[in-house]
Amino acid sequence: MDAAVSGKKKIQWAQAHMPVLNRLKAxxxxxxxxAGLRVGICLHLEAKTAYLARVLSDLGGEVAIAGSNPLSTxxxxxEALSQMGISVHSHxxxxxxxxxxxxxxxxxxxxHLIIDDGGDLVSLLHRRSDAWLDDIIGGAEETTTGLCRLRxxxxxxxxxxxxxxxxxxxxKYLFDNRYGTGQSVWDGIVRATNLVIAGKEVVVAxxxxxxxxxxxxxxxxxxxxTVTEIDPIMANEAxxxxxxxxxxxxxxxxxxxxxxxxxxxxxxxxxxxxRMKDGAILANAGHFDIEVAVDQLEASAAKVSEVRKDIKAYxxxxxxxxxxxxxxxxxxxxxxxGHPAEIMDMSFSLQLLALGHLLENRDLKPAVYRVTDAIDxxxxxxxxxxxxVNIDALTEAQQExxxxxx
Ligand SMILES: NC(=O)c1ccc[n+]([C@@H]2O[C@H](COP(=O)([O-])OP(=O)(O)OC[C@H]3O[C@@H](n4cnc5c(N)ncnc54)[C@H](O)[C@@H]3O)[C@@H](O)[C@H]2O)c1
Numbered sequence: 001m002d003a004a005v006s007g008k009k010k011i012q013w014a015q016a017h018m019p020v021l022n023r024l025k026a027x028x029x030x031x032x033x034x035a036g037l038r039v040g041i042c043l044h045l046e047a048k049t050a051y052l053a054r055v056l057s058d059l060g061g062e063v064a065i066a067g068s069n070p071l072s073t074x075x076x077x078x079e080a081l082s083q084m085g086i087s088v089h090s091h092x093x094x095x096x097x098x099x100x101x102x103x104x105x106x107x108x109x110x111x112h113l114i115i116d117d118g119g120d121l122v123s124l125l126h127r128r129s130d131a132w133l134d135d136i137i138g139g140a141e142e143t144t145t146g147l148c149r150l151r152x153x154x155x156x157x158x159x160x161x162x163x164x165x166x167x168x169x170x171x172k173y174l175f176d177n178r179y180g181t182g183q184s185v186w187d188g189i190v191r192a193t194n195l196v197i198a199g200k201e202v203v204v205a206x207x208x209x210x211x212x213x214x215x216x217x218x219x220x221x222x223x224x225x226t227v228t229e230i231d232p233i234m235a236n237e238a239x240x241x242x243x244x245x246x247x248x249x250x251x252x253x254x255x256x257x258x259x260x261x262x263x264x265x266x267x268x269x270x271x272x273x274x275r276m277k278d279g280a281i282l283a284n285a286g287h288f289d290i291e292v293a294v295d296q297l298e299a300s301a302a303k304v305s306e307v308r309k310d311i312k313a314y315x316x317x318x319x320x321x322x323x324x325x326x327x328x329x330x331x332x333x334x335x336x337x338g339h340p341a342e343i344m345d346m347s348f349s350l351q352l353l354a355l356g357h358l359l360e361n362r363d364l365k366p367a368v369y370r371v372t373d374a375i376d377x378x379x380x381x382x383x384x385x386x387x388x389v390n391i392d393a394l395t396e397a398q399q400e401x402x403x404x405x406x
Contacts, residue, residue: 020383045078162367262286291328
């Protein structure tokens with residue numbers, strides 16, 4: 001199939017499964033809230049993102065987009081999107097230099113509004129040219145790692161425009177990070193390996209919102225799950241959820257499949273590789289490719305070979321092999337299609353409404369802002385409405401009871 005045709009079909013499939021975004025698009029079609037505005041996006045460039053870019057363009061925006069990870073861009077989707085009039089800067093397998101050139105190309109369009117995933121676009125805009133900051137009204141950040149970086153910028157008084165913390169909305173992390181990552185990480189691992197999960201020892205590093213989802217779905221597939229953590233509260237939660245908890249030093253000796261999802265660096269390093277069983281599989285689902293120390297794998301192995309698409313074998317001098325999936329990059333996006341469309345429907349509806357909030361509140365100081373409760377509730381309610389699910393409402397007497405103290 002022609003690339004653009006295949007990309008268009010993927011975008012149409014996503015669109016058909018994003019009812020909340022479709023409702024918002026219909027609601028704002030007549031007012032064209034983004035008319036005359038340039039929107040710069042850095043997100044994983046696959047079908048759901050493409051549909052968000054389309055919606056912003058249909059609502060009047062002039063959209064430029066770069067992929068937020070060199071291995072998550074789907075070239076057919078990128079081709080289809082550029083044929084739809086969006087300025088697309090990305091290709092699958094971009095080198096580090098190309099990746100940064102693409103971000104610069106988006107920055108050079110002098111966006112008024114920004115959507116970022118991981119903080120690379122915002123960071124670039126702050127580091128290069130003051131002129132690039134002049135037109136910016138504000139932006140919205142998609143993920144935990146991006147917010148870590150934004151909060152560090154805010155604390156250092158380096159942030160120059162307001163950013164909305166989409167990741168921290170309840171309608172985001174309870175569903176996207178937990179159920180989206182939980183399902184799509186196993187989709188990626190299963191597609192890459194074609195191996196059975198039942199009966200395997202799975203080690204999940206990090207029991208945050210993503211880690212809880214990855215562990216939950218591993219259990220559902222029949223694995224025995226061990227969690228490694230640095231936070232005693234999360235470690236207790238993992239124990240009470242029925243997982244074993246141990247250090248990575250211990251887990252390294254018995255794990256069959258390792259999934260890192262901490263947002264931290266050097267979670268699995270040489271000293272762990274040295275203890276691992278022959279055939280152990282290493283996957284990362286955290287934002288950056290620094291959770292598994294790939295450079296140490298490269299340096300220690302006697303032989304490196306690609307044994308299957310997205311699987312590299314690192315062979316030790318004694319013949320023991322460790323398998324790294326998707327070069328240690330986000331396995332759910334590099335080896336599968338990322339989160340399900342119904343999940344990204346909520347996350348991207350929050351993105352749209354967060355940009356709308358910035359347009360309605362143009363006097364916001366440079367800082368990181370929560371998504372308002374009203375927006376969070378709106379997205380959750382629209383999703384229930386699209387599913388035909390009704391919930392109860394408080395009676396006056398109930399409201400009075402809940403707000404009284406006597
Ligand atoms: N793959 C995806 O599609 C996807 C989706 C959403 C978020 N993310 C990314 O996944 C990462 C985690 O996100 P989250 O929302 O779960 O974050 P979170 O803050 O909720 O959880 C991270 C957890 O990791 C633990 N941790 C930190 N350093 C550790 C270490 N060295 N060893 C063991 N545990 C450690 C923390 O205590 C915390 O409990 C981030 O990089 C985020 O951007 C990926």
